[in-house]
Amino acid sequence: MAERSPEQRYGEFVAVRRHATHVAELALDRPKAMNAVSTEMARSLAAACEALAADRDARVVVVTSTHERAFCVGADLKERNSLTDAELVRQRPVARAAYTGVLELPMPTIAAVHGYALGGGFELALACDLIVADRTAVVGLPEVSVGVIPGGGGTQLLPRRVGAARAAELVFTARRVEAAEARELGLVDDLVEAGRDREEALALGARIAANSPVGLRAAKRALRLGHGLDLRTGLEVEDAAWRSVAFSGDRAEGVAAFNEKREPEWPGE
Numbered sequence: 001m002a003e004r005s006p007e008q009r010y011g012e013f014v015a016v017r018r019h020a021t022h023v024a025e026l027a028l029d030r031p032k033a034m035n036a037v038s039t040e041m042a043r044s045l046a047a048a049c050e051a052l053a054a055d056r057d058a059r060v061v062v063v064t065s066t067h068e069r070a071f072c073v074g075a076d077l078k079e080r081n082s083l084t085d086a087e088l089v090r091q092r093p094v095a096r097a098a099y100t101g102v103l104e105l106p107m108p109t110i111a112a113v114h115g116y117a118l119g120g121g122f123e124l125a126l127a128c129d130l131i132v133a134d135r136t137a138v139v140g141l142p143e144v145s146v147g148v149i150p151g152g153g154g155t156q157l158l159p160r161r162v163g164a165a166r167a168a169e170l171v172f173t174a175r176r177v178e179a180a181e182a183r184e185l186g187l188v189d190d191l192v193e194a195g196r197d198r199e200e201a202l203a204l205g206a207r208i209a210a211n212s213p214v215g216l217r218a219a220k221r222a223l224r225l226g227h228g229l230d231l232r233t234g235l236e237v238e239d240a241a242w243r244s245v246a247f248s249g250d251r252a253e254g255v256a257a258f259n260e261k262r263e264p265e266w267p268g269e
Contacts, residue, residue, distance in 0.1 A: 008051075010044040010045075010047045010048040010051075011040055011041070011043065011044035011047070012029075012030075012040070012044075013028070013029055013030040013035075013038075013040065013041040013044055014026070014027070014028065014029060014041065014044035014045055014047075014048050015027040015029050015066075016048050016051070016052065018055075018057070018058065019202065019206075021202075021205070021206035021209050021210075022057060022058065022059040022060065022206075022209040022213070023058070023059070023060045023061075023062055023202060023205040023206055023209050024052055024055065024058035024060070024061045024062070025061075025062050025064055025202065026045075026048055026049075026052065026061055026062070026063045026064070026102075027063075027064045027065070027066055028041075028063070028064070028065045028066065028067075028071070028072055028124075029065075029066045030067075031066055031067045031068075033073075033076065034067055034069070034070040034072070034073045034116065035065055035066075035067050035070055035071065035072040035073065035121065036072070036073050036074065036075065036076040036077070036078075036079075037072065037074065037075050037076055037095070037098065037120050037121075037124075038076040038079050039076075039079065039091055039094055039095070041076075041098075042094050042095050042097065042098035043094055043097075043098075045098035045101055045102070046094075046097040046098050046100075046101045048101075049098075049101030049102055049104075049105055050101065052105060052107075053101075053104070053105055053106055056213070056268055057268075058107060059107055059108075059208070059209040059211075059213045059216060060107055060108050060109070060110065060205040060206075060208050060209045060216075061105055061107060061108075061109045061110070061205075062109075062110045062111075062112055062198075062201045062202055062205045063102065063109065063110070063111045063112065063124060063125070063128060064112045064197075064198045064201070065112070065113075065114070065115075067115070068115070069114075069115040069116065069136075070114075070115040070116040070117070070121070071111070071112075071113045071114060071115060071116065071117040071121055071124075071125065071137070072116075072117060072118075072120065072121025072122075072124055073116050073118050073119070073121050074118050074119025074120035074121045074122075074123075075095070075119060075120045077146070095120075095151070095152070096151075096152075098124075098152075099120070099123055099124065099127055099152035099153050100153075102124055102127040102128065103127040103153060103157075106217045106220065106221070107213070107216060107217055107220065108129050108130070108205075108208050108216055108220055109127070109128040109129050109130075110128055110129065110130045110131070110132060110201045110204060110205055110208075111124065111125035111128040111130070111131045111132065111201070112132050112197040112198045112200070112201035112202075113125055113131055113132065113133040113134070113137045113139070113188065113197055114133070114134045114136050114137055114194070114195070114197045114198075115136050115137065115138065116138050117133075117137060117138070117139045118138070118139065118140050118141075118142055118176065119140075119141060119142060119143055119150070119152075119154075120151075120152045122139045122140060122141055122154070123141070123150060123152035123153050123154045123157065124152070125139070125188075126153060126154060126157040126158060126161065127152075127153055127157065129220065129223075130189050130190070130204070131187075131188040131189050131190075132188070132189065132190045132192060132197050132200050132201040132204060133179055133182065133183070133188040133190070133191055133192070133197060134179070134191070134192050134193060134194045134195060134196055134197040135179045135180070135191065135192075135193060135194045136179065136194050136195075137178070137179040137182060137188065137197075138176050138177070138178055138179070139176070139177050139182050139187055139188065140170065140174070140175060140176040140177055141154045141158065141170060141171050141174070142174040142175075142176065143171075143174070144171065144172065144174050145174040149171075150171060154171070155167075155171065158170065158171065160227065160228075161186055161187065162185055162186050162187065166185065179191055190204070212245075212250040212251075212253075212254055212264070212266050213250065213266055213268045214244075214245050214248045214249075214250040214251070214266075214268060214269065215245055215250060215251075215254075218241040218242070218244050218245045219241070221241050222237055222238045222240075222241035222242075225237045226238060248269060249267035249268075249269045250264075250266050250267060250268065250269065253265060253266060253267060254266075
């Protein structure tokens with residue numbers, strides 16, 4: 001798949017690659033530590049997400065890993081073990097900004113997962129709208145086994161995927177879930193052959209990115225903001241999102257292209 005521009009680095013451990021399909025690839029690149037999220041890596045993730053959120057050419061973001069055996073093994077526990085209590089308190093907002101950065105990206109996001117996606121690593125995947133996993137994937141939130149809790153959004157995002165009781169079982173037991181069961185439980189959305197998670201996620205991203213960027217962002221906003229609300233309030237959220245696109249250039253182009261039986265050329269506004 002051809003790239004639109006060269007790779008852009010955010011610190012040592014995060015890279016962004018922009019593809020000709022309007023898909024941006026956010027690559028976790030700390031292979032020597034299986035992409036364990038250190039303070040430096042967290043800062044880089046937050047910075048990359050801030051740039052992507054402002055990039056109007058990026059219609060979809062795919063989060064990938066350069067490590068062969070892991071998506072991300074979570075927080076850097078070696079670093080955490082060296083921190084004083086005061087340092088840990090200061091580090092907390094930095095860590096939160098990384099997970100929130102992925103979660104609050106305004107365009108659709110897809111995680112491409114292989115190997116281990118544990119703790120904060122799985123929380124990065126959960127922060128995405130869709131998860132494509134290959135058959136080597138092992139996911140889980142094992143934080144209570146080391147005396148903490150999922151702190152990157154896991155206690156809130158997991159129940160939204162699998163329901164409260166299933167999420168409680170997974171968090172309380174701290175168990176790891178292999179790919180086939182993960183797909184069965186809804187922990188991942190698509191299960192692909194080993195080694196094909198990145199390729200399939202980028203292809204899915206390209207299919208999504210062929211649609212209106214204005215419509216995609218508004219649809220994501222309605223889905224996210226409306227979740228958990230009562231139906232009447234949720235429909236008001238949907239109506240506000242509809243109004244934000246009803247008179248857009250994308251809407252005019254979409255209707256014209258449909259009537260003229262051609263592919264749309266989205267203005268993105």
